[in-house]
Amino acid sequence: MPQPWPAFDVARDHPTLHLLHLASQMLGKMRVAHSTWTNHGWNVTLHPVAEGLAIEPIVINGLAFTLTLDLCRHAIVLSAADGERDILPLDLGSVAALHRNLIAMLDAHGFPSTFNGLPNEIEGAVPFAEDTAPRDYRxxxxxxxxxxxxxxxxxxxxxxxxxxxxxxxxxxxxxxxxxxxxxxxxxxxxxxxxxxxxxxxxxxxxxxxxxxxxxxxxxxxxxxxxxxxxxxxxxxxxxxxxxxxxxxxxxxxxxxxxxxxxxxxxxxxxxxxxxxxxxxxxxxxxxxxxxxxxxxxxxxxxxxx
The missing domain is CATH 3.30.1460 (Yope Regulator; Chain: A,)
Known part of the structure; x- marks a missing residue:
């Protein structure tokens, strides 16, 4: 049987999609900060994977890791080349909390955690660290x-x-x-x-x-x-x-x-x-x-x- 295509409703789905948009920017900005720029910015995009969307690996001093916007576990998942894994839930109540905890997770594993903190391509964007407005996640x-x-x-x-x-x-x-x-x-x-x-x-x-x-x-x-x-x-x-x-x-x-x-x-x-x-x-x-x-x-x- 062909898989039915899911339906979307703007009123119901927008808050979660907005949060996912901002979460995806945090992951992409890590590649901007810690990878070599290639033509058309193709090095910083996310790619579909079985669990959701992932950045390509970041390698610093021989240490490799990647981050996945896991739409099955509803989390940002850190996977390291040595087998280490950590999971950061997406539903933390605010963008600021997600931003703060993502940095803490990377720091805890000894990985770089610096990236530009202002969202791109969004009118009137609020810096991640200052975006304390309550966020719903479905x-x-x-x-x-x-x-x-x-x-x-x-x-x-x-x-x-x-x-x-x-x-x-x-x-x-x-x-x-x-x-x-x-x-x-x-x-x-x-x-x-x-x-x-x-x-x-x-x-x-x-x-x-x-x-x-x-x-x-x-x-x-x-x-x-x-x-x-x-x-x-x-x-x-x-x-x-x-x-x-x-x-x-x-x-x-x-x-x-x-x-x-x-x-x-x-x-x-x-x-x-x-x-x-x-x-x-x-x-x-x-x-x-x-x-x-x-x-x-x-x-x-x-x-x-």
Whole structure:
């Protein structure tokens, strides 16, 4: 039996998604502080794992550890190369308490614990250490997010497999709190205008140094909104907004500057994976065709060799 796609409700789920967004930022910021910067910031993203979302290992003086936003245990889990493990519950009542206890857990194991304490890409962000407002945490919300990611990630991976050119991993950006995959034409792009809240323009300039067609899943987070799939091109080619895409529920959102497909339209489709793949393929084709990408040399059959 196919696994049913979980339903989300903004009023019910937003508080937990907001907390998870901020928790994911703490993990990602550890990679910013303690790893080597790579192109487009790919070294600092989180990655889907069986338990939830994890950063790549941090290695300091031969000591390796990783941190996982564990959506099954409802905790931040520290795993060290020597077999040590520690668990920090997410439901500590406030962001400040989670921040304080994460630092204490890392210190207790002798691992570095310094990272930038101000959230990124959030208007009017409050430093983690000062965010003492009471926070509700619903385990069932985290479990539904986990279930959704486990269903979406394989579709994104199959989509990624159809591209022979430069392509990002399927990874999770903690700044915006979205699962994404990005294809590149290989051509340089004009300098991005920047202006993302809480994000230095130099980061945005480097992230969009080359032409891209990018797609992803955004469940909400710091902003209370219905979950969506999205797809955009940078730079946006002429005619992109008017290009027909699939499925029928997809449309171009002028305010966001991207095609969007409500998560619920996929969840309730007769064949959710096919509906999502149609969105990924058709929006990519719109970007690539209108921008004149060399598609024959960039694409491949998504099958194992």
């Amino acid at each position: 385990p069932d919300t985290a479990e539904r997010l986990h279930a959704a990611l486990m269903l979406i990630e394989p579709v994104f991976e199959r989509f990624r497999a159809g591209f022979a050119g430069k392509c990002s991993p399927v990874h999770f950006f903690w700044g915006s709190f979205d699962l994404a995959v990005t294809r590149f034409s290989g051509n340089r792009a004009p300098t991005h205008p920047g202006g993302v809240p809480g994000l230095p323009d130099r980061i945005t300039h480097e992230a969009y140094s080359h032409e891209v067609s990018s797609a992803g899943f955004w469940p909400g987070g710091a902003i209370a909104a219905e979950p969506i799939f999205y797809s955009y091109a940078y730079p946006e080619p002429d005619g992109f907004r008017a290009r027909p895409v699939a499925p029928d529920a997809a449309l171009f959102d002028g305010q966001l500057g991207e095609f969007v497909l409500p998560y619920d339209a996929v969840r309730t489709a007769k064949h959710p994976e096919a509906a999502l793949m149609a969105f990924l393929e058709s929006t990519y084709a719109a970007a690539a065709d209108l921008a004149g990408w060399d598609r024959p040399s960039l694409e491949r059959d998504p099958v194992a060799p």
